[in-house]
Amino acid sequence: MSSYFDYFCTHIEKNSDTIRGTCNSMCPDEEVILREREDLVHVLEVLGPIRKYVKSYSRSAADTNIAKPNLLRPYSVLIDTLHYLLLEVTKRKEVSSVMVYDFVNDRLRAIRQDMTIQRLPPEQCVKLLEPMIRFYVYYGYKFSNLSTKGFDSDLNKKYLLECIKWFLSCIDTMDLSTNRNIDLLSDFISNLNIKNVRRYRLGYDRVLMECLYILCNLDDVHPLYRYLNFSKDLKSDPRLNLAFKIAIANMKGNYIKIFKSMKTLCPLSYCALCTYMPVLQRKALLTLAHAYNSKKFVVPIEVITRWLRLSSNRDTIKVCSHYGIKTEGNNILFNKGEFKTDAFLHQTSLEDDTMKHLDLSVDNIFTYSS
Amino acid sequence: MSMITGTLNQYIQCVERMYRTGQGNILSRLLSLRDEHVYNRNLLSSDIATLVTGNCVAPLDELVIAHLSCLKALYASDYIEAYDHQSICVASVVKLLQGQKEENWCLPVMYAACLDLRLVAQKAEASSPQNGSKIMEKAAESLLACFRVCAADNRASDVDTKKIGMLCLVNQLLKVYFRINKLHLCKPLIRAIDSSPFKDQFPLAQQITYRYFVGRKAMFDSDYRLADEYLSFAFENCHRRSIRNKRLILTYLVPVKMLLGFMPAKYLLEKYDLLQFWDLISAVKNGDLRGIDMVMEEHEKFFITAGIYLIVEKLKITAYRNLFRKVYLAENSHQIDIASFEAALQIMGQEDVDSDETQCIVANLIYDGKIKGYISYQHKKVVVSKQNAFPPLSSLY
Known part of the structure; x- marks a missing residue:
């Protein structure tokens, strides 16, 4: 699942000798020469008359040595590269957004590779990983409603989980070395009922990442067990607490509660939950088909539209017929026997009122702190 | 000879005799950290390696040196050092077992060494929290090395097979994985035991431990019927005097039973000091x-x-x-x-x-x-x- 992370744990933590990169541009000279010669320039690397190369990802093959200082970018260059990719390249409009995604994703993988080879300390890793997590959550949402050609949502989820788990493991390492005493102290302080200063924000939004870990893995209990073992003041953080409550509501099939709480989510948490919406809606419809199963009694379409947060009545009819549920005029006739349990997941349109209030611009998504 | 007052030479002779005569149980006690010989200060020489080498048959000498060095480190409260020696101890046991074809009388020695390894690892972990769960992870690797030797013993007859030692190791590994919260690693171990032809021949005590952990794992995976089956087996077969263990099993069995619609009686909760559940039940x-x-x-x-x-x-x-x-x-x-x-x-x-x-x-x-x-x-x-x-x-x- 998280290949870099495993590699990191098994090979790297054991040895403390490190290799420091000396490449001070986004792309090593060697690669620039090679790519110019072989004509391997990506459209997104061409900016009018100039070319802005970014180191591309390549697997480490047996006969090549990728651990050469002149091929590796130090932390400060990696941060600059990351900013360039997320805040500038993602705004490019001349190619399709999937192409932009593919390009950025590839270059992010190269960044992670440089991080792994140089064994960057957790304090630096978290700062590089946090924006990447935002990237994968945001694009997972952006491409989820249209069956986009060339976008693989499973692969996206894989990269997302890889980054989140790596991020969390860094956080745990940092906690282990510094926060033992602070924790005791903060327990003491929170008992005194003094609102203590936020100690989680060090240029990255840890709480947001913990929220995303829960909301991106709603069918998994691990994030919940993780949450339960947090310190008291972290657990009572309103954003994190809300994410936990949504997960609990999901565990009990309480779709009404989940959809109600969506209104108060921050943009990325909202994106994460939206990606999960089709699963929720199918589960809810299956439940409804059993509960309102009747030959004579019906349920008005607009009620279902409201309950399941579908974008329009037309959309509701589409989803219903996809799962084999009949509609009659303005009403839905639920029949548990006719529900198509083997139908593939129906992606619904995600446009709704809440979305209009959220600032989903790239600038905001990659930089806001909740 | 008393094990508490004897000399180092007497101890070594005794270990050798037990080894030559194939008395696994006594040998396991002589090499365990939980036996009375550990109180014998004569065994804590400043230069164990030179005193033992040449004085004891190979490959036993390695084992004895590692064991006594571990003991010495424990007396000095240096748990990391003790852990390193104990893991050498386990590695020597692996070599010993590999050298013995078609015989399994040494298994008790392996049981003792592995249990001690886990206990020492826990101590070491507690003494250096900055290491996180790294020591336990290393301990798991050592245990897996033993497991491989046992699981791969295909040629010996049913009476002499080391495969019978698998469950004890799996139990130790389950304990480690539960402790360091790596439950996903349990799956292959569970599969190995469930598909083993010796499934029902393992000692009852080991089966109880095994089902207790697999029951908890099933509970974690929301498979409550399976959890009920495994935990019930553990509870019903657990020795009646093992109150502490029975209480542990009930901690999980009670909520599982409740989910399945069975409410436990108050006297049961009282008996096992689990009245936390009583208010919940009502x-x-x-x-x-x-x-x-x-x-x-x-x-x-x-x-x-x-x-x-x-x-x-x-x-x-x-x-x-x-x-x-x-x-x-x-x-x-x-x-x-x-x-x-x-x-x-x-x-x-x-x-x-x-x-x-x-x-x-x-x-x-x-x-x-x-x-x-x-x-x-x-x-x-x-x-x-x-x-x-x-x-x-x-x-x-």
Whole structure:
């Protein structure tokens, strides 16, 4: 699942000798020469008359040595590269957004590779990983409603989980070395009922990442067990607490509660939950088909539209017929026997009122702190 | 010779004799950290390696040196050092076992060394928290090396096979994985045991430990029927005097049973000092959702450290069912207004619940088969079956 992370744990933590990169541009000279010669320039690397190369990802093959200082970018260059990719390249409009995604994703993988080879300390890793997590959550949402050609949502989820788990493991390492005493102290302080200063924000939004870990893995209990073992003041953080409550509501099939709480989510948490919406809606419809199963009694379409947060009545009819549920005029006739349990997941349109209030611009998504 | 006062030479001779005569059980005690010989200060020479080498047959000498060095480190309270020696000890046992074809009398030595390894690793971990779970992870690797030797012993006859040693190792590994919270690593071990032809021939005590952990794993994976089966086996077969173990098993068995619709008797909870569950049981029975929240708050630490917090949360679904059943009995009708259910929820502390959410809760209960009937949206009523409208939970699983 998280290949870099495993590699990191098994090979790297054991040895403390490190290799420091000396490449001070986004792309090593060697690669620039090679790519110019072989004509391997990506459209997104061409900016009018100039070319802005970014180191591309390549697997480490047996006969090549990728651990050469002149091929590796130090932390400060990696941060600059990351900013360039997320805040500038993602705004490019001349190619399709999937192409932009593919390009950025590839270059992010190269960044992670440089991080792994140089064994960057957790304090630096978290700062590089946090924006990447935002990237994968945001694009997972952006491409989820249209069956986009060339976008693989499973692969996206894989990269997302890889980054989140790596991020969390860094956080745990940092906690282990510094926060033992602070924790005791903060327990003491929170008992005194003094609102203590936020100690989680060090240029990255840890709480947001913990929220995303829960909301991106709603069918998994691990994030919940993780949450339960947090310190008291972290657990009572309103954003994190809300994410936990949504997960609990999901565990009990309480779709009404989940959809109600969506209104108060921050943009990325909202994106994460939206990606999960089709699963929720199918589960809810299956439940409804059993509960309102009747030959004579019906349920008005607009009620279902409201309950399941579908974008329009037309959309509701589409989803219903996809799962084999009949509609009659303005009403839905639920029949548990006719529900198509083997139908593939129906992606619904995600446009709704809440979305209009959220600032989903790239600038905001990659930089806001909740 | 007394093991507490004898000299180092006498100790070595004794170990050698037991090795030559193939007395695994006594040998295991002589090489264990939990035997009385550890109190013998004569064994703690400053230069163990030179005194033992040449004085003891190979490959036993390595084992004895590692064992006594570990002992010395423990006396010096240097647990990391002790751990390193104990892991050499286990590695020597692996070599010893590999050298012995078609015989398995040495297994008790392996059991003792592996158990000691885990205990020392725990000590070492506690003494250096900055290492996280790295020491336990290393211990797991050593245990796996033993496991491979046992699992690969295909040629020996059933009486002499080392495969019989697998379960003891799996149990040690399960303990480690539960401790460092790496439950996903349990799966291949469980598969190895469940597909083993010796499945039912392993010693009962080991089977109990095994089922206890696999039951907990099943509980974690929300497979409550399997959890019930495994934990019940463990509880019923656990020795009656092992009160502490029985209590541990019950900590998980009680909530699982409750989810499956069986409420334990008060005397049982009293006997095993588990009265934390009693308030919970009455709250669930009465559909008292506020009561459940109060119990969860009061015993939050207990539920979280035991890893049963989420199960307790799930018991709220049972509480909904019980509450709605009360409303149904009070209304004495097969058609109940959604509004009545909604009011009942609000009285029980769920103030923010509206008609939509009430219907959602009822819908889930119908879908789960906990209420037999259907909802009429137009009439805002739940129409329940004339017979067995609220089937007993125990009949559903």
